[in-house]
Amino acid sequence: MSCFSERRRRLTSQLSGIPVILANGWERLRNPSNTYNFRGESHVIYLAGKLPAGAFITLNGDDVRVYLEPVSVDDAVWSGPGESWEVLAERHEASIRPLSELGGYIGELGRDQWASLPVQDPKAQAYLTDLLGRSPNFKQYERDRKLAEAMVECRLINDEFSIAELRRAGKLSVEAHFAGVQVVSRHAARVSRRANDERDVLTAMMEVLHWQGAEVSFAPIITIAGERLHQPHIGGSLNSGSLLLVDFGAETENGWAGDITNTWPLCGEFKPEERAVFDTVVAAYNACVSMLKPGRRYLDVHMRAAEVLAEGLKDMGILRGSTAELLERDAHAFFFPHGIGHLMGLDVHDMEDLGDIAGYQKGRVRSKRFGLNCLRLDRDLRAGMALTVEPGIYFIPELLDNPQIRAEYKDCIDWDRVEKYRGVRGIRFERDHLITADGSECLTPGLPANADEVEKLMDAYDWHPIPVLTCIPPANDDENMNDEDFGIIPV
Ligand SMILES: [Mn+2]
Known part of the structure; x- marks a missing residue:
């Protein structure tokens, strides 16, 4: 049983006969004969699953085609022949054709008849531009805008297949987080200090994903510098930190994301x-989760988080004054400068490749106010939508040490009190939710x-097995080698 035909039907039923072409993208080159890991475009994965690099998919009523470059003898010598087109046709429920025939097909229906969407890969974008005589652009062309809106309407409401994938992505992400925390836990420290720096945590987490065929859904954030919202560098020594912020999500084999x-x-x-x-x-998270249900405006969830965080900051003596006024002046946003989720x-x-067409429902535009300008979602929630709830409090030097901000907010932010908490750096708490x-x-x-x-959890880990590094010594046993050389934990 497959989900593709129903998804395609839902999409094309909104397009009053406009044919659709979408590119999967080519591999990005790292140097002339090496590529980065390939992942296809999400819109294509949604409609047909994971297709080879360089594929294009066309939808014209029930006529669904995938155009591909045939594997050359030279490519087969280096990388294997790939799957047969019969196998691809069956799995992806489309007729498979050589890419050289795509231009003819586009022209047959009239190249100005097609709708398309931009792709991240510049080569595929150029190829589409050449085919259509224009670049795909949903801000400029009516057909593309219709397609973008139809795609959003489909992908916004998860079907039973994508819900199963999201649950699996969630489960994998949870397992990875457990694997990560156990290498920094006390129990791990007693037995063998496995994690010395942030990279060791990354290694433990990646192990969980890789052996189950999963990947990461975004570049992981594993940092003792929690005040950096998206700290890209992983490698700091754990000894120089007090808290470790881990923002890490799995991507299932079929392409669906988790984020914790x-x-x-x-x-x-x-x-x-x-x-x-x-x-x-955590109080802000719980307050937000209790609000989640169909019909709820997500902006209100964000504002409820802002309110609970502001009240907590008041209890800490950092903020003072009426909560309503603090929110009105965006004082909370210096400690919570991002949106509550996405x-x-x-x-x-x-x-997000479709801009705010996805995150903001018609008639709503993103605010320019500090804090709210980073809110990626403001829709009335509907059953089947999946989203994150991720409040945080941060002590960001660039904001807190700004003399202008200090002067302007001196009546409602106790800057001496801020110093007492600055060492906390940053705390975020994020889970994924499906609206029911x-x-x-x-x-x-x-x-x-x-x-x-x-x-x-940090104190008692006995119920969870400690992963053991599997490093097999060479067959001709060197007598001078012992387990410690390999960092093996005796079991
Ligand atoms: Mn997130």
Whole structure:
């Protein structure tokens, strides 16, 4: 049983007969004979699954075609012959044709008749531009805009197949987080100090994904510098940090994403300031989750998070004054400068390639206000939508040390009190949710839900097996080698 025909029917039924062409993209070159890992375009994966690099898919009523470059003898020598077109035709439910015939087919229906969407790969984008006599552009061309809107309408509401994939992505992400925390946990420290720096945590997490055929859904953030919202560098020593922020998500073999953030206390316990911030962030998360249901405006979920975070910051003595006024002046946003979450699906920020057509429903535009300008989603929620809830509190030097901000907000931000909490750096808490008929389902269940559970997990790991590095010594045993040389934990 497959989902493709129903998805295609849902898409084309909104397009009043406009034929569609979409590119999967080619591999990006790293140097002339080496490529980066290939992943096709999400719109194509949605409609036909994972096709080879260089594929194009066309939809014209029930006539669904995939155009491909035949594998040359030279390519087969180096990389194998690939799958037969019969196999591809059956799996992807399309007739497979050589790419050389695509131009003729486009012309047959009239090259100005087609709708298309931009692709990330510049070579495929140029190829489409050549085929259509224009570049795909949903801001400029009516047909492309219709297609973009129809695609959003389809992908926004998950079907049973994509829900199963999202649950699996969630489960893989949860498992990876457990693997990551156990190498920094006290138990791991007692037995063998496996994690010395952030890379060791990454290694443990990737192991979980790779042996199950999964990948990451975005560049992982594993950092002791939690105040950096998307810290790209992984490699800092764990000894120089107090908290470790881990924002890491799996991508299933079929291309669907998970996205989870945990913040772990590296010594096993939160310091008082850390706990105060953590408790506030979790309170904001819980307040938001209790609001999730069809009909709820997501902006209101964001504002509820802002309110709970502001109240927590007031309790810490960092903010003062009426909460309403603090929110009105965006004072909370210096500590919570991003949105409360985003759509989830084949992309971790689902369909962000279509700009705010996906995240913002018709008639709504993204605010320019500080904080709200980073809100990626403002729709009325509907059953079947998948999204993240990810409040955080950060102490970002670039914002907090700005003399202008300090002067302007000196009446409502206690800058001395900020210094007391600055060492907390940053805490984020993120889970994925599917909107159901009357609420939401957590797609990433099982991880600690509060500070006590985090500390308990850090302290007692016996129920969870410690992964053992599998490094097999060479057959001609060197007598001078022993297990310690390989970092093997004796079991
Ligand atoms: Mn996220």
